[in-house]
Amino acid sequence: MKIQKIHIHGDDFSALLVAVSLSRLIPLLAGKISISMNEIETETDGATNSFNFEREFHNKIGLNENLFLNETGSSLHLATEFLNNKRKSMFCSPNYGFRFEGCHFHQLLHKFHPDYELYQFDLSAVLASLNKGLPSNRLAKELQLEYGYSYPNNAYSKFLLKLTSQLKIPVYNSPIKEVQSENGKILGITLFEKKIIEADIFIDCSKKRDIFNRTGSKFYPLYREYYQVNKSYIHFAKMHPADSKNQINIDSSNKKIIKNSWLRKEKIQETFSFSKKENGTENNFTHTAWLENCISIGSASTKQSHIVFPVQHLIQKQILLLSELLPCSNNCSHIKKIFNQETLTMANNIADIDNILINLATNGEQPLTENNVNRIELFSTSGHMLDEENTIISGKHWIALLISLGFKQIYSDRASLRSNESKALVKIEEKRTNILKFAKNIPPHEYYLNNIGI
Amino acid sequence: MTYPKKIIIVGGGTAGWMTAAALAKTLPNNAVTLIESDLIGTVGVGEATIPHLRFFNERIGINEHEFMSRCSATYKLGIDFRNWNSIGSNYIHPFGEFGKEIDNIPFHHFWSKAKKMGISDSIFDYSLPVVAAKMNRFDYPSNNTKSLLSTYSYAFHIDASKYALMLREHCENEVNRIEGKIDNIRKDVNGNIQFLELANGEKIEGDFFIDCSGFKALLIEETLNTGFEDWSHWLRCDRAIAVPTESISPPKPYTVASAHKAGWQWEIPLQHRTGNGIVYASEFMSDDEAASTFDSSLKGRKLAAFNHLKFKAGKRKKGWKKNCVAIGLSSGFLEPLESTSIFLIQAAIMKLVELFPTSQNYTAQASEYNRCLDNEYNKIKDFLILHYHATQRDDSNFWKYCKNMEIPESLKTFIEAFKANGYTPKYQKGLFLTPSWVAVLIGQGIIPNNYHHNAELLSSDKLTRSLDNLKSHIHKTATSLPEHSQAISKHASEKTPWPAAALSLYGVFS
Numbered sequence: 002m003k004i005q006k007i008h009i010h011g012d013d014f015s016a017l018l019v020a021v022s023l024s025r026l027i028p029l030l031a032g033k034i035s036i037s038m039n040e041i042e043t044e045t046d047g048a049t050n051s052f053n054f055e056r057e058f059h060n061k062i063g064l065n066e067n068l069f070l071n072e073t074g075s076s077l078h079l080a081t082e083f084l085n086n087k088r089k090s091m092f093c094s095p096n097y098g099f100r101f102e103g104c105h106f107h108q109l110l111h112k113f114h115p116d117y118e119l120y121q122f123d124l125s126a127v128l129a130s131l132n133k134g135l136p137s138n139r140l141a142k143e144l145q146l147e148y149g150y151s152y153p154n155n156a157y158s159k160f161l162l163k164l165t166s167q168l169k170i171p172v173y174n175s176p177i178k179e180v181q182s183e184n185g186k187i188l189g190i191t192l193f194e195k196k197i198i199e200a201d202i203f204i205d206c207s208k209k210r211d212i213f214n215r216t217g218s219k220f221y222p223l224y225r226e227y228y229q230v231n232k233s234y235i236h237f238a239k240m241h242p243a244d245s246k247n248q249i250n251i252d253s254s255n256k257k258i259i260k261n262s263w264l265r266k267e268k269i270q271e272t273f274s275f276s277k278k279e280n281g282t283e284n285n286f287t288h289t290a291w292l293e294n295c296i297s298i299g300s301a302s303t304k305q306s307h308i309v310f311p312v313q314h315l316i317q318k319q320i321l322l323l324s325e326l327l328p329c330s331n332n333c334s335h336i337k338k339i340f341n342q343e344t345l346t347m348a349n350n351i352a353d354i355d356n357i358l359i360n361l362a363t364n365g366e367q368p369l370t371e372n373n374v375n376r377i378e379l380f381s382t383s384g385h386m387l388d389e390e391n392t393i394i395s396g397k398h399w400i401a402l403l404i405s406l407g408f409k410q411i412y413s414d415r416a417s418l419r420s421n422e423s424k425a426l427v428k429i430e431e432k433r434t435n436i437l438k439f440a441k442n443i444p445p446h447e448y449y450l451n452n453i454g455i
Numbered sequence: 456m457t458y459p460k461k462i463i464i465v466g467g468g469t470a471g472w473m474t475a476a477a478l479a480k481t482l483p484n485n486a487v488t489l490i491e492s493d494l495i496g497t498v499g500v501g502e503a504t505i506p507h508l509r510f511f512n513e514r515i516g517i518n519e520h521e522f523m524s525r526c527s528a529t530y531k532l533g534i535d536f537r538n539w540n541s542i543g544s545n546y547i548h549p550f551g552e553f554g555k556e557i558d559n560i561p562f563h564h565f566w567s568k569a570k571k572m573g574i575s576d577s578i579f580d581y582s583l584p585v586v587a588a589k590m591n592r593f594d595y596p597s598n599n600t601k602s603l604l605s606t607y608s609y610a611f612h613i614d615a616s617k618y619a620l621m622l623r624e625h626c627e628n629e630v631n632r633i634e635g636k637i638d639n640i641r642k643d644v645n646g647n648i649q650f651l652e653l654a655n656g657e658k659i660e661g662d663f664f665i666d667c668s669g670f671k672a673l674l675i676e677e678t679l680n681t682g683f684e685d686w687s688h689w690l691r692c693d694r695a696i697a698v699p700t701e702s703i704s705p706p707k708p709y710t711v712a713s714a715h716k717a718g719w720q721w722e723i724p725l726q727h728r729t730g731n732g733i734v735y736a737s738e739f740m741s742d743d744e745a746a747s748t749f750d751s752s753l754k755g756r757k758l759a760a761f762n763h764l765k766f767k768a769g770k771r772k773k774g775w776k777k778n779c780v781a782i783g784l785s786s787g788f789l790e791p792l793e794s795t796s797i798f799l800i801q802a803a804i805m806k807l808v809e810l811f812p813t814s815q816n817y818t819a820q821a822s823e824y825n826r827c828l829d830n831e832y833n834k835i836k837d838f839l840i841l842h843y844h845a846t847q848r849d850d851s852n853f854w855k856y857c858k859n860m861e862i863p864e865s866l867k868t869f870i871e872a873f874k875a876n877g878y879t880p881k882y883q884k885g886l887f888l889t890p891s892w893v894a895v896l897i898g899q900g901i902i903p904n905n906y907h908h909n910a911e912l913l914s915s916d917k918l919t920r921s922l923d924n925l926k927s928h929i930h931k932t933a934t935s936l937p938e939h940s941q942a943i944s945k946h947a948s949e950k951t952p953w954p955a956a957a958l959s960l961y962g963v964f965s
Contacts, residue, residue: 004908027908061559328876328905335871336878379819385810388827390884412813415482 004029005328008198010177010190011206012039013046014154015299015316017161017172019204022317024168025062026324035200036165037173037192039207047235048262048269049157049311050078050249051149052394053094058317070453072160074265075152077247077446080120080129081309083405084252085361090118091248092405093126094147095397099432101425104416107400108384111410112417113425119404121433127440129248134449136439144439151249151262153269173198180215185293187212201294202327206316208300216292230306230359236270244268247446251308253362258308265450273306275359275367290344291337296323303348308355310393318347318393343391350393357406377408384410384417458815459662459778460485463651465637465674466667467491469615470783470800472622473511474665477804479629480515482811488631490651490659495636502615502723502730503531503710503794505886506550506608509956511801517625519953520946525621526613527726529706529943530593532584534794536898537713541847546898547709548793549584550960551607552890554925560907563893564877565918567906574919576926578897583607583929592936593708595946595954596962603932605962610794612710612723612730633659640678647778648674663812666781670788675771675781682772684787689840689860690768691736691853692718692790696746697762699728700755708939712792715748716740716851719792726943728758734790739853766790770832775821780807787832792842795835798886802831827884834885837866838895845870845899870901877903890961 007023007030009016020036059069069075081092097119098106107119120126124146128135140146165172175192182188189199190212205212246263258273290302299316322343329336349372359367369377372387379385380403386396394402404410462478462485464471475489512522522528533549540546554562562581569575579585584607587593597604623632639652650660666674675681687693706724713720718735733749740748746761770787774780781787782803789795806827810820844862848854862870872878873896879889913921937945945951 029908029911325881325907326872326876326878327908330875333871333875335868336875338868339872339878375819375822379823382814382816382819383810383812385820385823387823388884390830390882415808415811415813418813419481419483 003328004033005201006033006035006199007202007204008035008037008190008200009204009206010037010212011299011301012208012211013206014158014161015206015301015312016204017158017165018313018316019206019298019320020170021161021164021168022058022062022320023324024170025064026320027327031168035171035173035198037175037177037190037196037198039176039211040174046154047271048151048153048264049313050081050151050260050262051311051313052078053147053149054314054317055149056147058321061321067453069160070150070450072163073150073152073156075150075156076245076263076265076450077135078149078151078249078262079247080123080126081405082129082248082250083407084250084254085407086254088407089250090405090407091120091126091130093120093123093401094145095395095401096125096145096147097123097397097401099143099428101428102416102420104414104420104425105384105397105400107404107410108414108417109420109425109429111384112413112420113422114429117429117433119401122429122436123401124436124440127436128443131440131443132246132248132446133440133443134247134446136443144436148247151264153264177211180212182215185216187216187293187295203295205295205297205301206299208304210297210301212295213292213297213301216295230273230275230308230355233274233306234272236272238268238270239266240268242266242450243447245447245450251358253358256363258358258362260308273308275363277367289337289341290319291340296340298323302344303351305348305352306355307351308358310351310354314393315344315347315351319344346391347393354394354402357402361406377403380408381411383412384414459812461661462487462663462665463659463661464489464665464667465651466495466669466783466785467619467623468667468669468783469619469797470669470785471667472619472626473797473800474667474782474804474807475630476515476622476626477511477808479626481808483629486631487629488633488659488661490633490635490637490653492634492636502725503534503612503721503791504610504797505794506610506956506960507798507801507958508610509608509953510958511804513956515622515625517621520950522613522618522621523611523943524947526611526615526617527728528611528613529724529726530708530939531610531612531710532588532593532607532708534710534712535588536842536895537711538848539712539714539719539842539846540898540900542850544900546579546894547582547585547588548891548894548898549582549588549607550609551582551584552961553578553893554581557913558909560909561877561879561889561893563879563897563903564906564910565913566922567877567903568910568913569918569922570902571906572915572918574915575922578893580926581922581929582894583932584609586929587933587936588707588709590933590936591705591707591939592933593939593942594936595951598954603928608957608960608962609708612706612725614725614727614730615797633657637673640674642678645777646679648678662778664779665807666779666785667783669784670766672771672781672785674779675774675776675785679776679779681776681781683767684769684772686768686770686836689836689862690790690843691738691856692734693765693767694737694742694745695732695734695764695766695790696749697730697732697764698749698753698760699730699758700753701758702727702729703755705938705940706943710794714848717745717853720749720752721791729755734792736853739851739856768836770829773821773825774803774828775807775824780824782807786828789832789835789839792839793835793887795886799831799835802886803828830884831886833865834882834887837863837869838887838891840866841870841895842899845896845901847900870896874901874904876905877907886960888961 009020175194178193179191187203191197249262252259260271290297298319326336356370386399478487533547535547537545566578635653637651638654641649643649648664711722717740720733723730735745766788774786783800843857879892
């Protein structure tokens with residue numbers, strides 16, 4: 002079998018992440034991958050708050066958690082607190098509650114205990130509310146835990162750079178000067194440092210689509226009619242490690258969104274503001290993330306604000322998909338089509354999540370996407386969620402998201418109407434107190450961070 | 456009690472009584488009425504099932520031993536497709552897996568590598584349900600996920616009319632059955648169905664109506680004019696003839712689907728008889744020729760006259776419109792090549808129960824129901840077209856048409872991606888997953904040109920050894936299973952606990 006040579010170009014952690022992950026997922030690519038970078042970030046340019054998917058991804062590529070935490074200086078991200086005007090609630094993991102007599106937990110809570118919050122039944126969110134670390138022992142089956150990390154992007158880049166060096170992946174620090182192509186196929190790229198790179202497949206991870214733009218592919222203006230994030234400010238503040246938090250909070254009030262995350266020694270605040278762009282070309286997706294022998298990944302395939310879901314998750318999903326779709330001859334348009342369709346679905350999903358937040362922040366001035374209108378209507382009239390394929394978060398997680406953002410379910414479903422009330426009430430109370438009791442005995446977040454790997 | 460309170464099911468048969476039994480169980484606070492007429496026959500050929508039926512039976516509290524005995528059922532491990540790729544070829548599409556995944560890489564990638572190296576046998580030798588079916592053996596799968604016996608599931612061949620009767624008795628205390636023929640259907644000002652008038656003048660009012668009236672589609676089409684999405688340009692067969700015959704040999708644990716020059720024939724072995732049918736495209740085969748071909752192929756004595764059926768492949772544009780949901784043949788028709796008729800009834804019931812309204816505002820539920828059912832229909836449609844299109848046969852105009860027809864873009868993508876590097880669809884919402892696609896794609900002669908990079912990491916010596924060991928382990932395990940007929944008698948007499956059911960074709964716990 003011919004092992005294809007792959008060149009990856011980018012300007013942040015994306016290119017490094019793609020190179021490291023593909024090398025680990027497909028060991029035969031060793032020696033066949035190279036990277037060119039416009040600039041490697043050395044200054045902090047913001048923080049990433051990832052979800053459990055990052056841990057699953059690390060497992061797949063064999064990345065040790067303690068090493069990752071120590072090298073990146075990550076803190077834990079156990080839940081997200083949403084604030085909207087005077088209302089606040091926690092967006093918990095999809096592990097909340099339990100199934101009872103065929104009834105979904107949120108339906109049960111809606112019917113029998115509307116005074117309780119959904120997050121009180123999720124260990125991760127309860128640990129977040131108490132600012133705790135992680136349990137050191139293996140968890141009982143009924144106590145599942147999901148979490149991600151909060152880390153500074155530059156630290157992540159530095160860590161990935163170390164890994165590329167360990168994997169002996171050549172990294173050229175130079176922007177692209179020229180792209181040689183023929184009928185849309187990239188033959189090679191010339192870097193400013195005069196190096197010419199030839200490869201079978203080129204992966205473009207650059208925010209400005211340095212390679213891809215030269216193939217003539219344009220972003221498709223899907224969200225032209227919606228409000229766009231047109232400004233974002235990042236503010237850093239040093240803090241005492243004892244003040245580090247294992248959650249983030251996102252306030253969507255007064256026509257802006259403010260996101261606070263706590264790293265180990267600093268607090269990062271990002272402020273997003275919006276305006277309506279009639280002919281905007283930003284926040285758009287491309288229909289052709291993979292064109293000829295050039296593949297766009299991350300920001301090169303979809304320009305979005307990524308307020309809730311970090312671009313890392315899109316990249317990670319694209320990498321996993323790509324690792325299944327290779328090897329691919331340049332003639333196989335159908336393999337490319339699968340990649341393009343799935344990228345579009347994931348990008349739409351990420352955009353839908355931010356779309357709801359912006360809708361709330363603008364008091365409804367920002368219209369909801371059609372998918373969101375359907376989701377919210379189905380949820381409010383039945384408590385159910387669209388049964389969708391390839392979504393970035395599960396249906397159960399979507400329900401947690403809508404509840405935490407304050408969307409109300411009006412009617413109970415049939416399954417909850419026929420549930421045994423007294424038994425259900427006992428089980429609900431038992432679950433809530435068990436989680437709380439367990440969480441209270443876990444050491445604080447700071448203690449956990451100081452003792453990683455010991 | 457919340458709205459809608461009164462549910463009216465129009466039509467008995469398998470669809471009507473499955474719906475009635477499920478609603479009686481899951482919506483105990485609603486009044487369920489079923490109207491059927493002994494004067495109107497049922498199609499009654501839905502006799503081969505897939506493993507999901509076990510899940511349905513379990514949910515409504517049907518005892519599997521009683522079900523086996525009352526429906527004269529036999530066990531089913533898959534479908535034997537004969538003469539589909541070429542005359543004389545055959546393969547079994549099993550309810551189970553092929554080989555074992557290694558580091559999350561599906562087995563067929565390793566098999567493809569071995570095939571390229573010339574060191575592999577047929578991929579079907581690496582599937583326990585296939586090997587067991589060929590040996591005419593069966594036993595319950597194991598719930599020990601480490602055991603080879605956990606790599607398959609099972610379904611049944613049943614007498615569908617007996618199943619409908621069993622369900623009727625199962626729920627007769629909860630369901631009000633009305634014998635009568637519907638003469639008139641009245642709508643309200645909003646276009647919702649308001650009441651039905653029977654031939655005897657009785658007026659039946661309801662809040663929510665379920666159309667199980669079969670091909671007639673009395674409510675969903677004749678009354679609500681929903682429209683039909685015609686798929687007959689892809690699925691050309693539009694006629695069938697069915698007849699039961701005496702069994703001439705012990706029942707096999709699989710359905711036989713043999714292609715002929717303008718369609719295919721089924722053989723469904725029950726305990727007391729064999730169900731037979733011929734499916735054909737009237738444009739390519741006359742009714743007389745079909746009847747004569749069918750007659751000459753029957754192995755046992757006929758137990759009834761030929762039952763002629765006409766149909767058109769496709770589905771209603773909306774399965775749920777206004778206050779009416781169509782279930783069964785009224786919602787659409789896909790030929791029973793992969794035994795999906797009863798599954799589609801079940802899928803519709805389960806979605807309806809999940810989304811059943813609790814208020815008068817149920818537009819969102821209807822739209823979600825239609826989206827989900829459309830998805831099921833479309834995925835099955837693609838899978839059926841694959842059987843016809845991926846063929847070497849060109850011995851008749853029918854097969855030439857099928858081989859050269861334009862196929863749906865979604866199917867084309869699946870076929871080309873599989874050819875390119877063994878990639879299989881990864882959808883979760885839909886019936887047929889990787890093992891089924893692998894079975895039919897390879898069975899129909901489509902072999903991947905390439906395979907996953909990581910299959911290269913296994914040396915050829917190691918690969919040869921693993922394949923040999925796996926094949927002999929499967930052979931040994933299949934040999935140790937009881938004969939199919941013995942398994943039927945043993946489970947009936949010993950009342951052996953049957954394994955828990957799953958919503959999957961591929962194993963007890965998958």
